[in-house]
Amino acid sequence: MPVETQTLGENWLVVGLMLVSAFSMGMLLLTLNKIMAPSKPSAAKAAPYESGMPDIEPVRPSYSPRFYVVAMLFVIFDIEAIFIFPWAVIFDELGTYGFVEMVSFIGLLFVGYIYAWKKGALEWV
Amino acid sequence: MPLDLNLETPDLWLALPQFIVFGLAIALLFGDAFVARTRHFVWLTGLSLVGYLAALVALVGQANENATTFYGLFRADGLTVFLSVIILSAAVLTVMVSASYVERLEGRMPIGEFYVLLAFSVLGAMLVAAAGDLVMVFVGIELSSLATYVLAAFAKRRLTSVEGALKYFLLGIFASAILAYGMAWVYGVTGSTDLDAIARSLAASVGGDEFLDPALLLGLLLLTVGLGFKMAAVPFHFWTPDAYDGAPTPVTAFMSVVPKAAAFAATVRIFVQALGPLRDEWVTLLSVLALLTMAFGNIVAISQRNVKRMLAYSSIAHTGYMLVGLAAYQATGGTGFGAGAGDGDQGVSSLLYYILAYNFMNIGAFAVVTWLQHRGRGLTLDDFGGLATTHPLAAAAMAVFMVSLMGVPPLIGFYAKYYVILAAIDADLLWLAVAVVVLSAVSAFYYLRLVAVMYFNEPEGQPRQADTRLLDVGIAGMVIATIALGLFSTPIIDLADKWESALTVAGQVAGR
Numbered sequence: 001m002p003v004e005t006q007t008l009g010e011n012w013l014v015v016g017l018m019l020v021s022a023f024s025m026g027m028l029l030l031t032l033n034k035i036m037a038p039s040k041p042s043a044a045k046a047a048p049y050e051s052g053m054p055d056i057e058p059v060r061p062s063y064s065p066r067f068y069v070v071a072m073l074f075v076i077f078d079i080e081a082i083f084i085f086p087w088a089v090i091f092d093e094l095g096t097y098g099f100v101e102m103v104s105f106i107g108l109l110f111v112g113y114i115y116a117w118k119k120g121a122l123e124w125v
Numbered sequence: 126m127p128l129d130l131n132l133e134t135p136d137l138w139l140a141l142p143q144f145i146v147f148g149l150a151i152a153l154l155f156g157d158a159f160v161a162r163t164r165h166f167v168w169l170t171g172l173s174l175v176g177y178l179a180a181l182v183a184l185v186g187q188a189n190e191n192a193t194t195f196y197g198l199f200r201a202d203g204l205t206v207f208l209s210v211i212i213l214s215a216a217v218l219t220v221m222v223s224a225s226y227v228e229r230l231e232g233r234m235p236i237g238e239f240y241v242l243l244a245f246s247v248l249g250a251m252l253v254a255a256a257g258d259l260v261m262v263f264v265g266i267e268l269s270s271l272a273t274y275v276l277a278a279f280a281k282r283r284l285t286s287v288e289g290a291l292k293y294f295l296l297g298i299f300a301s302a303i304l305a306y307g308m309a310w311v312y313g314v315t316g317s318t319d320l321d322a323i324a325r326s327l328a329a330s331v332g333g334d335e336f337l338d339p340a341l342l343l344g345l346l347l348l349t350v351g352l353g354f355k356m357a358a359v360p361f362h363f364w365t366p367d368a369y370d371g372a373p374t375p376v377t378a379f380m381s382v383v384p385k386a387a388a389f390a391a392t393v394r395i396f397v398q399a400l401g402p403l404r405d406e407w408v409t410l411l412s413v414l415a416l417l418t419m420a421f422g423n424i425v426a427i428s429q430r431n432v433k434r435m436l437a438y439s440s441i442a443h444t445g446y447m448l449v450g451l452a453a454y455q456a457t458g459g460t461g462f463g464a465g466a467g468d469g470d471q472g473v474s475s476l477l478y479y480i481l482a483y484n485f486m487n488i489g490a491f492a493v494v495t496w497l498q499h500r501g502r503g504l505t506l507d508d509f510g511g512l513a514t515t516h517p518l519a520a521a522a523m524a525v526f527m528v529s530l531m532g533v534p535p536l537i538g539f540y541a542k543y544y545v546i547l548a549a550i551d552a553d554l555l556w557l558a559v560a561v562v563v564l565s566a567v568s569a570f571y572y573l574r575l576v577a578v579m580y581f582n583e584p585e586g587q588p589r590q591a592d593t594r595l596l597d598v599g600i601a602g603m604v605i606a607t608i609a610l611g612l613f614s615t616p617i618i619d620l621a622d623k624w625e626s627a628l629t630v631a632g633q634v635a636g637r
Contacts, residue, residue, distance in 0.1 A: 012406075014339040015346065097134060111151055118158035 069121045073113075080109050136194040139201050142183040142209060143251050149176030150244035157237025165236050170224045170595070173240050177216045177247070184209055191626040193257050197319050200257035203623030207477050208254035208390045215382045215484050216247040221599030222492045223375030225591075230498060231280040231373060239279060243379070246272035250387035253394070259308045259318040262391045266304070266355065269387050270297050273380055277372040289364075289371025296354060296364040304351025310344025311400070320399040327402040345403060348395060349410050356388035358414050358448060359421040362441050369437035374498060377433060378491030381440045382484050389447060389480060393473055397454055398627055404456045412452040416560055419445030423567045430506050435571055436490055439530060442568060443483055446545055449557050450476030453548035470625070471548035475541075477621040478614070482529075482541035485610065489526040489603035493519055496596055501589035509575060511584025520579045522604050527572040529607045532565045537611035544618065 048054060087094065087102050094101075116122065137144065149172070156169050187209075190201040220243070227236045249269025256262040274297060278290030312318050315326040327341075353361040369377045396407050422442030429435035453472035494504065496519055502508040513520040529538035542561060549558040610617060 011339045011342050015342045018339075018343070111154065115154050115158050 066121075069116070073116060073121065076109060076112065080106065135196070135199075136192070139187070139190065139192055139194050140199055140255070141186055142180040142213075143199075143248065143255065145176060145180040145183055146213075146244060146248045146251060149173065149180070150241060150248060152176070153237065153241045153244055157235075157241060160237075166224065166228050169237055169240050170220060173220045173244070174217060176244070177213050177220070181210065181213045181217075184213070189623075197321070198258045198261045199252075199255055200627065201255065202626040203620075204390075204393060204473075204477075204627040205255040207621055207624060208386060208480075209251050211386050211477075211481050211484050212247055212250045212254065212383055215379065215386070215488060216243065218484075218488045218492070218599055218603065219243060219375060219379040219383075221595050221602075222378055222488065222495055223373075224595050225499065225593045226373060226375050226495050226596075227279075232282055234279055234373070239276070242272040242276050245269075246276065246379075246383060250383050250390070253387045254390040256391070256394055257320055259312065259320065259323075259395070259399070262394055263301075263305060263308060266387060266391055267301060269384060270301065270355070273384055276376045277368055277380065279376060280371075280373045283371075285367075285371040286373065287371070289368040292364045293368035300351050300354030300361070302351075303347050303354070307344045307347030307349075307351055310340055310347060314338050314341045314344065320394060323399040324401055327400065341403070342406065345400065345407055345410075348400075349407065349414070352388055352392050352395075353414060356385050356392070356444050356447075357441055358444050359418040359441065362418070362421070362444075365441055366434050366437045369440070370431065370433050374433065374491055374495045377437075378488045378495075381436070381487050381491070382480075385440070385444065385447075386480050386484070389451070389476065392451060393476070393624070394627075396451070397473060401456055401628070404454065408452050408454065411448050412554060412557055415445050415448035415452050415557060417445075418442070418448060419560060419564045423564045426568070426571050429571070431504050432494060432506060432509065432575065433491075433504050435506075435575075436487070436494075439568065439571070440487060442564070443479075443487070443530075445564075446542060446561060447476050447479050447483070449549050449554070449561055450479055450545045452557065453545070453552040453554055455552050471544070471551055473624050474618060474621040475544035475548040477624060478544050478618055479541040481617065481621075482537040482610070485603050485606040486526050486529040486536075486538055489600065489607060490523065490530065492596065492600050492603065493523040493526065496593060496600065499589075499591040499593050499596070501586075506575065506578055507582075507585075509578050510582035512579040515584045515588050519600075522600050523579060524576045525604050525607055527576050529611075531569050531572040535608070535611055537607050537614075540611045540614045544614075 083105065084102070087098065091098065152172060153169060153176075156172060157165070160168055184206055187201045187206050190206075191203075193200045220240070223239065223243075224236070227234045227239050246269045249265045249267070249272065252265035252268065253262055254265075256265055274290060274294040277293050278287050280286040308318070311323060315323045317323055317326065350361060354364075357365045369381065372380060396411075400407065419442055422438050422440075422445060426435050426438035426442065429438060450472055453475065455470050455472060497508065497512075497516075498504075500516070509523075512523070525536065529536035532538045532542040534540075542565060546558045546561055549555070549561070
């Protein structure tokens with residue numbers, strides 16, 4: 001396969017061309033859309049789709065962040081399970097070293113769990 | 126098919142300082158949860174100080190080491206040691222500056238959580254400094270950044286703090302994404318995430334003017350943008366003033382040094398160690414960035430009336446000076462500033478010395494601002510009026526830090542700029558050296574204006590009394606360091622020259 005020879009300057013030119021063409025393509029499409037597309041806004045168009053419900057209260061209600069804490073704890077243990085599965089499959093090949101690694105990994109998660117427990121993240125009020 | 130897993134036990138002792146900081150973070154976590162709230166201030170402050178100092182002592186074990194462990198992820202070499210010294214001393218100073226602030230001002234923030242986040246941020250920065258792999262660089266930067274985002278929002282009852290932290294967070298994760306994208310391109314072209322393997326692969330393909338993949342240059346560009354955000358270089362600096370102004374003052378002190386040091390650590394690791402063969406490409410990029418950053422930071426700082434914002438723009442300007450040091454990297458190898466000056470590669474050594482100098486004078490300046498906040502003064506220039514009559518010692522300390530940031534001999538800031546200029550001239554970047562000198566003269570305006578306000582204006586209002594012993598000791602220590610480390614800069618620059626052991630593999634293969 002013949003190897004193309006290019007100078008470093010030409011390489012920058014390629015990168016620059018790519019950036020310029022990507023930018024101008026995006027701008028061109030957006031501008032064309034703005035110019036050519038008909039735009040006749042009306043109240044009916046701005047309303048929710050016919051099968052949707054009109055808003056009866058503000059769409060950003062206040063909610064308890066406690067929900068997030070529990071969700072985050074769930075994710076942590078989910079990740080733990082994901083890591084333990086492949087480890088369990090090749091447990092024999094990994095030997096003692098793999099066992100120690102996994103014990104320290106679970107130990108660290110356990111530290112986080114104790115902290116969250118002590119700080120009251122698991123209490124539903 | 127049986128797997129061929131060759132798992133050797135990593136050399137855990139090699140990473141002892143990093144493990145100490147990690148243990149400290151866990152210990153602080155338990156301390157926060159199980160020690161009574163009334164004892165947090167004394168116990169956890171003491172534990173933090175002891176932990177960071179123990180890690181500093183343990184660094185002695187890494188000195189003169191040039192080894193890698195954890196399958197190439199972790200490197201202990203001259204660069205690791207020097208940057209870890211900077212990061213750990215910044216951590217000690219931050220604890221001294223922040224203890225009383227977190228405990229008493231802004232409605233008694235939870236000090237235990239503050240120290241835990243601080244320890245994780247310090248650990249992340251140390252891991253970047255010791256990284257031998259792109260993945261490790263990224264994980265370290267993320268660990269450091271995520272903790273710093275929370276620290277920036279620590280005064281959660283003050284809206285400016287939350288606003289600044291949100292901007293910092295959004296732009297920070299955006300930058301992380303760009304950085305990861307750049308790493309992906311580099312990995313795609315070279316086929317490895319190991320820094321030395323990347324250098325080897327590039328040295329084989331780049332020699333002379335042969336074919337060079339444009340994809341690699343795109344990766345380089347993305348990496349520059351991502352790291353530029355993290356180090357607050359113009360034009361990627363937009364988060365800096367708001368985040369620095371909003372964050373609690375001791376956090377600002379920390380943010381202006383440790384994440385910046387981590388970003389420069391990542392830049393040296395990636396650009397010099399892995400992408401060293403592409404030196405001609407990135408030196409051009411970085412010298413343009415350096416000029417823009419210096420000029421913008423210094424000129425905009427002039428119009429600031431808020432001292433914290435002024436220091437934020439000044440820190441942008443200092444990023445520019447540091448970038449000059451990096452742009453002066455010549456890939457010639459050699460002895461640095463040590464024996465037979467003038468023929469070695471001085472760029473990275475001057476950068477490292479600059480970060481060390483910046484650490485002491487910048488945290489010092491923010492420490493004096495914190496000191497005044499304890500005594501009921503605000504953050505505007507007028508609040509510093511007549512400081513010399515009411516608090517002569519604080520005014521003298523602030524004057525030392527300002528004059529050092531400006532770069533006046535015999536203070537540490539002068540030697541930092543001196544080495545950077547020397548390196549730039551040696552690398553034939555005369556225009557950058559001239560820019561450093563001219564823009565330092567511009568910076569004299571706003572640094573000296575603060576000094577003039579302190580010494581020549583009349584004081585207004587009655588100062589409040591406050592007992593901040595740890596902070597006083599910290600400021601005194603930083604004043605001494607600012608004066609002494611400049612006068613005795615030779616051993617430090619010799620230590621900085623040892624960064625070159627990071628280059629062993631790349632240097633041998635590239636035949637440099």
